Amino acid sequence: MAEETGTLAERPEQPLPPVRDWPAGELSATEFEPVLAELMREGPLTRIRLPYGEGWAWLATRYDDVKMITNDPRFSRREASVRQVTRLAPHFAPRPGALAWADQPDHNRLRNAVSAAYTVSAVKRLRPRAQEMVDALVDGMVADGPPADLVERVLEPFPINVVCEVMGVPVDERQKLHDWTREIISTAGGAEASEQAKKGLFGWIGEAVRDRRDSESESECENDSNGDHVDVLSLLGGAVRRGELGLEEAISVAGPLQIGGEAVTNNSGQMFYLLLTRPDLLERFRDDPASRPAGIEELLRHIPHRAAVGLPRIATQDVDIHGTLVSAGDAVYVSYLAANRDPDVFPDPDRIDFDRDAGAHVSFGNGPHFCTGAVFSRMQIELLIDTLLERLPGLRLAVPADQVPFRQRTMIRGPVALPVTW
Numbered sequence: 001m002a003e004e005t006g007t008l009a010e011r012p013e014q015p016l017p018p019v020r021d022w023p024a025g026e027l028s029a030t031e032f033e034p035v036l037a038e039l040m041r042e043g044p045l046t047r048i049r050l051p052y053g054e055g056w057a058w059l060a061t062r063y064d065d066v067k068m069i070t071n072d073p074r075f076s077r078r079e080a081s082v083r084q085v086t087r088l089a090p091h092f093a094p095r096p097g098a099l100a101w102a103d104q105p106d107h108n109r110l111r112n113a114v115s116a117a118y119t120v121s122a123v124k125r126l127r128p129r130a131q132e133m134v135d136a137l138v139d140g141m142v143a144d145g146p147p148a149d150l151v152e153r154v155l156e157p158f159p160i161n162v163v164c165e166v167m168g169v170p171v172d173e174r175q176k177l178h179d180w181t182r183e184i185i186s187t188a189g190g191a192e193a194s195e196q197a198k199k200g201l202f203g204w205i206g207e208a209v210r211d212r213r214d215s216e217s218e219s220e221c222e223n224d225s226n227g228d229h230v231d232v233l234s235l236l237g238g239a240v241r242r243g244e245l246g247l248e249e250a251i252s253v254a255g256p257l258q259i260g261g262e263a264v265t266n267n268s269g270q271m272f273y274l275l276l277t278r279p280d281l282l283e284r285f286r287d288d289p290a291s292r293p294a295g296i297e298e299l300l301r302h303i304p305h306r307a308a309v310g311l312p313r314i315a316t317q318d319v320d321i322h323g324t325l326v327s328a329g330d331a332v333y334v335s336y337l338a339a340n341r342d343p344d345v346f347p348d349p350d351r352i353d354f355d356r357d358a359g360a361h362v363s364f365g366n367g368p369h370f371c372t373g374a375v376f377s378r379m380q381i382e383l384l385i386d387t388l389l390e391r392l393p394g395l396r397l398a399v400p401a402d403q404v405p406f407r408q409r410t411m412i413r414g415p416v417a418l419p420v421t422w
């Protein structure tokens with residue numbers, strides 16, 4: 001358990017643990033990253049150096065510590081956005097106003113501007129429309145006949161389509177947004193193509209927010225009480241008009257929300273890979289639909305969603321964790337993946353067990369930066385599982401499991417393609 005002391009300055013110097021290099025290695029399918037497994041064994045707090053950025057950072061892997069650090073304002077995201085903290089990503093260009101890099105009170109202000117679009121009730125209202133979208137994609141795949149690439153036909157276009165709906169992208173603009181988003185998330189086109197696509201997307205978002213700022217009435221975009229019109233671009237347009245957000249901030253908030261569907265593509269890609277390579281799990285889901293909600297939570301807990309670690313925080317004060325001094329100014333990472341495998345919270349953590357209570361997992365993060373899209377993602381995952389299992393009872397891999405290609409040298413892990421037949 002993490003603890004606090006007020007007298008750290010008086011403590012004698014303590015030896016620091018060694019700095020461990022954490023290179024970006026090739027990872028196979030859904031294996032748990034071996035370096036992370038070692039770091040978990042080495043201690044509650046270790047020190048790491050990632051391929052880019054400067055210096056080293058602390059890494060917390062135990063569940064309680066991860067929860068404490070992510071919910072403690074002494075660890076700042078804003079401070080981390082203005083430093084070259086050791087990191088996995090080669091490029092680092094945080095946009096001012098991005099939710100992920102904001103501290104309170106800005107973070108609340110930015111997040112409140114869009115939160116109405118991601119509530120349980122907003123997502124519930126969206127569900128029938130999302131069901132139509134997934135049905136249409138499955139119809140197309142079935143009409144063309146097997147084999148098919150499930151990623152290309154369903155797992156990638158579905159989240160992008162649903163995101164466009166939530167954002168309020170007009171139907172005749174969706175193809176353009178779809179193409180930009182694909183370019184940004186694809187690993188194929190290279191850095192320059194991705195930068196161009198980002199420019200296009202952010203420029204388009206800026207114009208859309210400006211239009212809505214100028215053209216819509218308060219009542220249309222302020223809240224969701226009328227039950228149908230609560231799109232993100234209108235919410236942001238209204239917030240900019242009322243002076244709650246700057247236009248650049250609105251663009252910074254909207255960008256990750258527009259691209260966020262990538263996470264569902266890759267996460268559900270890993271989920272279907274696991275189901276299609278573990279007949280026992282697939283059978284359980286098929287024979288016992290009531291097992292699916294808990295099973296999905298267990299799969300979310302188990303899936304190694306990302307490589308290495310996400311975004312760092314900076315300690316703004318000295319903090320004592322298990323007798324180790326984290327000094328003011330030190331960079332700190334947490335691993336949600338490691339916390340999800342903490343044996344004190346999830347016994348026999350490497351085993352996928354649909355009968356365990358996995359609900360306490362931290363796959364969507366914790367604290368103020370908890371994933372904005374968590375309810376929205378769960379809805380999409382449920383629809384994907386229910387629809388594909390029910391409509392394609394014979395769904396299976398069309399190639400041996402070891403021939404499913406997985407993304408490499410990437411932040412978010414998942415299959416590049418999932419060749420299936422039925």
Ligand code: HEM
Binds near residue numbers: 366374
């Ligand atoms: C943040 C996971 C889908 C938008 C996060 C965080 C995690 C996460 C671990 C970081 C928490 C932190 O910074 O400490 C996931 C997973 C997803 C998913 C596993 C899918 C299965 C989505 C989707 C969207 C989205 C679909 C948008 C539509 C965001 C945003 C943040 C975030 C905007 C930053 C929130 C903030 O800093 O306040 N997500 N996410 N995510 N996610 Fe997701």
